[in-house]
Amino acid sequence: MAIKNQIKQSLIIAFWFMILTFPIMVIKVNTIRHTIDFRWANLVGVGIVTFFASMTWNYFLRRNEDQKKKEMDDDIPLIHRLLQNDRFRRPFLGVVAAFFLAYPFVFPMYHTSIMISALVYVMLGLGLNIVVGLAGLLDLGYVAFYAVGAYAYALLNLHFGLSFWVVLPISALLGTFFGVMLGYPVLRLRGDYLAIVTLGFGEIIRIVLENWDSFSNGPRGIGDIPAPTFFGHQFNQENTMVYIYFIVIGLVLMTIFFVNRLENSKIGRAWIALRDDEIACQAMGIDKFKTKLTAFALGATWAAMGGVVFAAKTSYINPMSFTIWESITILCVVVIGGMGSAIGVIAGALVLILLPEYLRAVSEYRMLVFGALQVIVMVFKPDGLIKSVRKVYTFNVQEKAIHEQTNT
Amino acid sequence: MNKPILNVKNLTMSFGGLKALDDVSISIEKGQIAALIGPNGAGKTTFFNCITGIYEPTKGVVEITPPGKNTQSLRGLKPNYVTERGIARTFQNIRLFHGMTVLENVMIGRHCRLSSGIIKAMLQPPSQKNEEQKAVTDSYEILEKIGLEKYVNDMAVNLPYGAQRRLEIARALATDPFLLLLDEPAAGMNPQETKELDDLILWLRDNENLTILLIEHDMKLVMSLSDWIHVVDYGKKIAEGTPEDIKANSDVIKAYLGDESDDA
Ligand SMILES: Nc1ncnc2c1ncn2[C@@H]1O[C@H](COP(=O)(O)OP(=O)(O)O)[C@@H](O)[C@H]1O
Ligand SMILES: [Mg+2]
Numbered sequence: 110m111a112i113k114n115q116i117k118q119s120l121i122i123a124f125w126f127m128i129l130t131f132p133i134m135v136i137k138v139n140t141i142r143h144t145i146d147f148r149w150a151n152l153v154g155v156g157i158v159t160f161f162a163s164m165t166w167n168y169f170l171r172r173n174e175d176q177k178k179k180e181m182d183d184d185i186p187l188i189h190r191l192l193q194n195d196r197f198r199r200p201f202l203g204v205v206a207a208f209f210l211a212y213p214f215v216f217p218m219y220h221t222s223i224m225i226s227a228l229v230y231v232m233l234g235l236g237l238n239i240v241v242g243l244a245g246l247l248d249l250g251y252v253a254f255y256a257v258g259a260y261a262y263a264l265l266n267l268h269f270g271l272s273f274w275v276v277l278p279i280s281a282l283l284g285t286f287f288g289v290m291l292g293y294p295v296l297r298l299r300g301d302y303l304a305i306v307t308l309g310f311g312e313i314i315r316i317v318l319e320n321w322d323s324f325s326n327g328p329r330g331i332g333d334i335p336a337p338t339f340f341g342h343q344f345n346q347e348n349t350m351v352y353i354y355f356i357v358i359g360l361v362l363m364t365i366f367f368v369n370r371l372e373n374s375k376i377g378r379a380w381i382a383l384r385d386d387e388i389a390c391q392a393m394g395i396d397k398f399k400t401k402l403t404a405f406a407l408g409a410t411w412a413a414m415g416g417v418v419f420a421a422k423t424s425y426i427n428p429m430s431f432t433i434w435e436s437i438t439i440l441c442v443v444v445i446g447g448m449g450s451a452i453g454v455i456a457g458a459l460v461l462i463l464l465p466e467y468l469r470a471v472s473e474y475r476m477l478v479f480g481a482l483q484v485i486v487m488v489f490k491p492d493g494l495i496k497s498v499r500k501v502y503t504f505n506v507q508e509k510a511i512h513e514q515t516n517t
Numbered sequence: 518m519n520k521p522i523l524n525v526k527n528l529t530m531s532f533g534g535l536k537a538l539d540d541v542s543i544s545i546e547k548g549q550i551a552a553l554i555g556p557n558g559a560g561k562t563t564f565f566n567c568i569t570g571i572y573e574p575t576k577g578v579v580e581i582t583p584p585g586k587n588t589q590s591l592r593g594l595k596p597n598y599v600t601e602r603g604i605a606r607t608f609q610n611i612r613l614f615h616g617m618t619v620l621e622n623v624m625i626g627r628h629c630r631l632s633s634g635i636i637k638a639m640l641q642p643p644s645q646k647n648e649e650q651k652a653v654t655d656s657y658e659i660l661e662k663i664g665l666e667k668y669v670n671d672m673a674v675n676l677p678y679g680a681q682r683r684l685e686i687a688r689a690l691a692t693d694p695f696l697l698l699l700d701e702p703a704a705g706m707n708p709q710e711t712k713e714l715d716d717l718i719l720w721l722r723d724n725e726n727l728t729i730l731l732i733e734h735d736m737k738l739v740m741s742l743s744d745w746i747h748v749v750d751y752g753k754k755i756a757e758g759t760p761e762d763i764k765a766n767s768d769v770i771k772a773y774l775g776d777e778s779d780d781a
Contacts, residue, residue, distance in 0.1 A: 367639045374638035374649070375631050382614045382625045389612035392569060394600035394629025394692050403635060504620050504657050504669045 115167055123160040130155050173489050186495045188452055209358060213351040221350050223466045225422055228357040229415050230458040234442040235364045235451060236411025241440065242449035242497070243372060244404035245384030246296070247304040249436050250311025253291065254284050254409035256318060256431035258416020263331040263426055264324075273337035277417050284413025288406030296401045311436055318428040330427025334420050353422050360418065364411060365451055371407070380404055438462075445486050447493025456494050520582040522547045522728050523568070523604075523696055528577035530560070530567050530752075537563040538574070539752040545696070545745075547584060550722055550729045552739045554763075555749040556772065561732045562609055564749070565698050569606050570596040583695050584726075601629050605694035607685040609701045609732070613673040619684060620669050623656035626691025656691060662725075663687040663717065679710035683717070690725070697721065699731040703738055711738055718742055740764070748772070 134155055137146040191197045213221040233255060240248045261280040265271040271279070295306045318325045325331070336349040337356060344352050371377050379400045382390045391397050420426050438461065446457020465479055486494065521544035530538040537560045545551050553561050567574040568591065579591040583603050591599055605626075614622050631652060637645040660666045663683050668676055673684060682702055689697060699718075703711045715738055721727045733739045739746065740760045748756040748763060750772040756763060763769055 370641060371635070371638050374645075375628060375633055375652075376635055376638055378617075378621060378625055379628055381616060385614040385616055386612050388571065388596075389608065389614065390625070391596035392571075392600060392606055392608075392612075393625050393688065394597045395625070396595070396597045407635070504653060 115164065119160050119163040119167070122163045123156045126159040127152055127156045169489065186452075188495060192452075213354045218347050218350050221354050222422070223463060225350070225354050225357050225418075226466075227459050227462040228354075228361055229418050229422075230439065230442055230462045231361050231455050232357070232364050232411055232415045232418075233439045234446065234454040234458045235361075235368050236408045236415070237439050238443050238449065238451070238454050239368060239371070239380070239411075240404050240408035241443050242454075243377065243384070244380040244401060246401060246404060247300065248307045248405070248408065249304050249433070249440065250291070250307035250309070250314075251408065251412055251439055252431045252433070252436040253311040253314040254287055254412035255416040255419070255435065255439075256314055256428075257283055257287050257409075258413030259420040259426050259430070260318065260325060260331075260416070261413065262417040262420045263334050266334060267331060273335070273417065273421050277414060280413045280417045281410050284409040284411070284416075285406045287413070288409025289402060291409075292402045292405035296398060296405060308433060308436070311431075311433060315428050315431050318431070325428070328427060328429070330425060330429075332425040334424045334426065336424065337421050350422075353418070357418055360414060361455075368451060376400070376403060441483060445483060445493055447495045447497055450493065450495055450497035453493045453495035453497060460494065519547070520588060521545055522549075522582055522584070523730070524578070524580040524582070524588075525564075525568065526578040526580075528564070528567060528579065529575045530563055530572060531575045536752050538567065538749075541577075541749060541752070541754045543747050543754065543757075545728060545730055547728055548722065548726075549744045550718065550731070550742050552743040552746045553730060553732045553749065554734075554739060554746060559749045560752040561749060562700055563752075565606055565700055565732070568599070569604060569698065570594050570599040581696070597629065600692050600694075603693065603695040604698065605689035605692045605696070606698040607682070607689050607700055607702060609704065611681050611685060613681060613684060613688070615672075615674045617673055618669070619660065619665060619671055619673055619676065620653070620656055622673050622684060622688050623659055623691045624652050626659075626688040627652045627656060630693055659687050659691050663690070664713075679706045679713075682706065683714070686717070686721075690721075694727065696728045696730065699729065699733075701732050701734060703733055703735045711735060714738070715742060 131152070134151040135148050137148060138144075139146055191201050212224060216224075233251070237248065237251050240246050240251070258280040261283050262273065262276045265276050265279065291307075291310050295303060295310065298306055319328050321327070336343070337353065339352060343349075372380075379390070379395045382393070382395065383397060383400055387397060390400075419430070423430075442457040442461050443454055444457075445461060446455070447453025464482070465476075468478060490496075523543075523545040525541065525543045528538050528541045528543075529536065541560075541564065543553070543564075553564060555561055563572065566572045567577075568579055570591065570593075573593055577592075580588050581591055581602060581604065582588045589602070591602065591604075594602070614625060617625070631648055633645040633648055657666065657669060660669055663686060665680060665683055665687055668680060668684075673681065676684060682705070686697075686699070686702065702718075703714055706714060718729060718731070719742065722729055731739075731742075743760055746756075746758060746760060746763045747754060748766075748769050755768050755772055756766045758766065
C-alpha cells in the first residue's frame with residue numbers, strides 16, 4: 110500500500126523532471142545544419158535517474174522517521190554519552206586538548222589561519238546560539254555586531270592607537286550597547302517579522318559603513334590593522350598567527366564557560382521557558398521584553414569580540430566582509446550544528462567553515478556540494494549534527510535530608 | 518475598614534464588535550474561596566486575562582489591596598508585574614513548559630522572587646549559588662505541599678493529566694501570591710482526582726493564607742468549596758451569592774443549568 114503510493118509519487122516526480130529538463134536535456138539545436146536534434150535517450154535517462162533518486166530519498170526519510178518513533182527522546186548523541194561517562198570524559202577531553210594545542214605547530218600556517226576563522230565562527234555561533242537557540246529569537250542581522258567589533262578595533266586603533274587588548278573589552282561593551290539599541294525597537298516583533306527587521310538592520314549598518322566615507326573610509330576599507338602584541342612584543346608573521354590562534358582558543362573557552370553558566374542560571378531558564386510558552390512565562394512573572402533584550406545584547410557582545418579578532422587576523426577590513434551572507438552562514442552554523450547545543454555549534458562551525466576551504470579542490474561545485482550537504486543534514490538530522498542535551502536540574506532527595514539535618 | 522482584596526468595577530472587554538465582558542463588577546474578600554461560573558463562552562477566561570494583564574480591558578477598574586498594603590490599580594500593567602504584585606494563575610488549557618522537568622517548571626515560578634542578575638550568573642559568587650540552591654529546595658518544598666514530589670525529576674509532559682493540572686498550581690504557588698486564580702482546575706480529572714483537588718484548595722486557603730477565585734464547571738466541586746459564587750452569561754454578570762442562593766436563583770438556572778445541565 111505505502112509502497113504503491115511511493116512508486117506513484119516517484120513516477121510523478123520523474124515525469125515532472127522529464128518535462129522540466131526537456132528543453133535542455135532533449136532539444137539540441139544544431140546551428141550549423143539548422144536542424145533540431147531530439148535526444149530521446151536523455152529523456153529516458155533523466156526519468157530513470159530521478160525515479161530511483163526519489164525512491165532512495167524516500168526510503169531514507171521513512172527509515173529516519175521510524176527510528177525517531179522508536180527512540181523518541183532517548184537518543185542522546187554519542188559525544189554527550191562520552192562526556193557523561195567519567196571513564197571516558199578525561200581521556201576524551203585530553204585528546205581534544207592535545208589536538209588543539211599541537212595544531213598550529215604541526216600544520217602549516219595556512220591551516221592555522223583557516224582554523225582561526227573556524228574558531229571565530231565558533232565564538233559567533235555560541236553567541237548567536239544564545240539568541241536563536243536558547244531564547245528562540247530569529248536574528249538575521251547578527252553580522253552587524255560583528256562589524257561593530259571589527260570597526261571598533263580598526264578605528265580606535267587608527268585614531269587613538271589603542272591596542273588589541275584594550276579594544277577587546279571596549280568592543281564587548283560596544284556590542285552590548287548596540288545590541289540594546291537595536292534590540293529595543295525590534296524585539297517587540299515576533300518570529301518572521303523579527304527576522305525581516307533584524308535583516309534590515311544588519312544591512313543598514315553595512316550600508317552606513319559603505320557610504321559614510323569620512324568615518325569608515327567607505328568601500329575602500331581600513332588596512333594596516335596591527336596584530337595583537339604580547340606585553341608589547343610583536344611577533345613575526347608566522348608566530349603572530351600562532352599567537353592569534355591561542356588567543357581565539359582562549360576566547361572560545363571563555364565563551365563556553367560563561368555561556369554554560371548563563372544557560373544554567375535563572376536567566377537561562379527564563380530564555381528556555383520563553384521559547385516554550387511566552388504567555389505562561391509572563392504569567393510566572395518573567396519580563397518578556399527584558400529577557401529577550403538580555404539574550405539579544407549578550408549575543409551581540411560575543412559577536413563584537415569575534416569582530417575584533419577578525420580584524421586583527423586579517424589586518425584589513427571593508428564592508429564587504431559583513432554582508433547578509435555572513436549572517437546566514439553563522440545562522441547555518443547554529444542550525445546545522447544543533448540549536449541550543451554548545452557542542453553542536455562547535456561541530457557546526459568546524460564543519461561549515463573548514464569544509465568549504467577543503468572543498469576548494471572541487472572548486473566549481475564547491476557551493477553546490479556544500480548546499481546539498483546542508484539540505485541532507487536538515488532532512489535527516491533536523492535537530493542538527495549534535496542534538497542539544499540540556500543539563501536539567503535534578504533533585505537529590507537524600508542530599509536534601511542531609512542538608513536539613515545539618516541546618517537544624 | 519477591610520477593603521476587598523480584589524475589586525473589579527464595570528469591567529468591559531470588547532473584541533471588535535463582540536463584548537466578551539460587559540460592565541462586570543466583582544469583588545473578592547480576603548480568605549474567601551470564590552467561584553466564577555457560567556456557560557462556555559460566557560467570558561470567564563477573558564475576565565482572568567483582563568485582571569492578569571494579558572488583555573487590557575476596554576473599560577473599567579481593577580484594584581487590589583494586598584494584605585497589609587495599600588490599594589493599587591492593576592489596569593494596564595504587564596502580566597509579569599501583575600504576578601509580582603502577588604496574583605498567580607493557572608490556565609484552562611494547560612501551559613506547562615514542556616521541555617523542562619517538574620522541578621524546573623516550579624523554579625520558573627520562583628524567577629520573580631530571585632535577585633541575581635546576569636553578571637552574578639556569569640561570575641557565580643556565593644550569594645548567587647546560595648540563592649540557586651535555595652530556589653531548588655524551595656521549589657521542592659512546594660512540590661511536597663502539592664503532593665508531586667515523586668515526579669520531581671520527570672519531564673512535565675510525561676505527567677498524568679491530573680498531575681499536570683496540579684503542577685500548574687504548584688508553579689503558580691511558587692510566585693508567592695496572595696490571590697490565586699484557577700481556570701477550570703478540575704477539567705479532565707477523574708472523581709478521585711477531583712476530590713483530592715477539593716482538599717488541596719481548602720488546604721491552600723487555610724495553610725497558605727491564600728484567597729482563591731476559581732472558574733469551574735464541576736458543580737459539585739463549586740457548591741461544596743465556594744463561600745461565594747459569581748455567575749456570568751454572555752459577558753454580563755447575572756447573579757452572585759452563597760451556593761444556596763445560586764442554586765435557588767431562577768436566572769442562573771435558566772441561563773446556566775438549563776443550557777448545560779449535562780455538565781452539572
Ligand atoms: N482574543 C480574543 N479575540 C476575540 N474574541 C475572543 C478573544 N478571547 C475570547 N474571545 C471571545 O470572548 C468570548 C468569551 O470567551 P472566554 O472568556 O474564553 O469564555 P469562557 O467563559 O468559556 O472562558 C468568546 O465568545 C470568545 O470567542
Ligand atoms: Mg474559559
